[in-house]
Amino acid sequence: MTTRRHVLAALASALAPRADAATKATAYALIGDRYHNSDYIRTGLNRTIQDGVGVSIDFNDNYKALSDETLKGYKLLIILRDGMIWPDGYPDETTNAAWVVTGKPPLVSEPPVPKTPAKPAFWMQPGQGKAVRAFVEKGGSALFLHNVTHVGLTDPDFRATLGAAYAGHPPIRTFKVKITNPNHPITKGVKDFIVTDEQHYMIYDKDRANIFAESVNEQGLDYDKQGATAPAGWAFDLGKGRVCYLSPGHLLNVIWNPEYVKLQQNAVRWLLRMKA
Numbered sequence: 001m002t003t004r005r006h007v008l009a010a011l012a013s014a015l016a017p018r019a020d021a022a023t024k025a026t027a028y029a030l031i032g033d034r035y036h037n038s039d040y041i042r043t044g045l046n047r048t049i050q051d052g053v054g055v056s057i058d059f060n061d062n063y064k065a066l067s068d069e070t071l072k073g074y075k076l077l078i079i080l081r082d083g084m085i086w087p088d089g090y091p092d093e094t095t096n097a098a099w100v101v102t103g104k105p106p107l108v109s110e111p112p113v114p115k116t117p118a119k120p121a122f123w124m125q126p127g128q129g130k131a132v133r134a135f136v137e138k139g140g141s142a143l144f145l146h147n148v149t150h151v152g153l154t155d156p157d158f159r160a161t162l163g164a165a166y167a168g169h170p171p172i173r174t175f176k177v178k179i180t181n182p183n184h185p186i187t188k189g190v191k192d193f194i195v196t197d198e199q200h201y202m203i204y205d206k207d208r209a210n211i212f213a214e215s216v217n218e219q220g221l222d223y224d225k226q227g228a229t230a231p232a233g234w235a236f237d238l239g240k241g242r243v244c245y246l247s248p249g250h251l252l253n254v255i256w257n258p259e260y261v262k263l264q265q266n267a268v269r270w271l272l273r274m275k276a
Helices: 004-015 038-053 126-137 146-153 156-162 258-271
Strands: 027-031 057-060 076-080 141-145 164-168 173-179 193-197 201-204 211-216 229-238 241-246
Touching: 027 038, 038 057, 038 076, 038 258, 076 126, 076 146, 126 141, 126 156, 126 241, 141 146, 141 156, 141 258, 146 156, 146 164, 146 241, 156 164, 156 241, 173 229, 193 258, 201 229, 229 258, 241 258
Parallel strands: 027 057, 027 076, 076 141, 141 241
Antiparallel strands: 164 201, 173 193, 173 211, 211 229, 229 241
């Protein structure tokens, strides 16, 4: 016979937080910016890393949340976003998915939207750069992807952790990712591959022996007198932790290129010291 006491006990049990509800995932991913929608990044990495390697990920696109406290309990930090925010709005809507084709009717707003400076600002604060550096040096690992080199322009501790700073990119074009060190654990079983993507250039600060892949425009197209080739992947130990950077990633079909999937998965296993 069901009593009031039994009903209340069952209700309390249903509403009580589960023991594993507060358990963090293995990885914390800071993703998304004006030019890189969070959804394609989440969709891409869920397949390549969370499902492909079995490494759980907590995704967040709130840059303000990055801190010492937030990173506690995680083993891996993933970042795919640039260093900019746009607090006063954008100069135009050409980066909006609904407004990318020229020749559309003009945008109409009645009453008009007040004009603003529409200039970018850097989001990373000194404490956040120190938090990332300390996280790795104390034994955490970091997987930095695509345009995160831009954050290297904004904070010295973050740049020391990443090992580079952004030097620009041409419009999307086709290039080869060439494996230059086939003996590194991250490149094991990975062949050269071709993608149509943003070919990112950067100022690389660390030992060039850490570089295991390059992006090469095989038509010899230059960018800002920096040549047709740029570093596309590197890895090194930092303190008790590890760092890896991979440059492709502007489009979902790039993230899911079969050879690039291998590279991402090998990187995660190396960073977390997992057996292959």
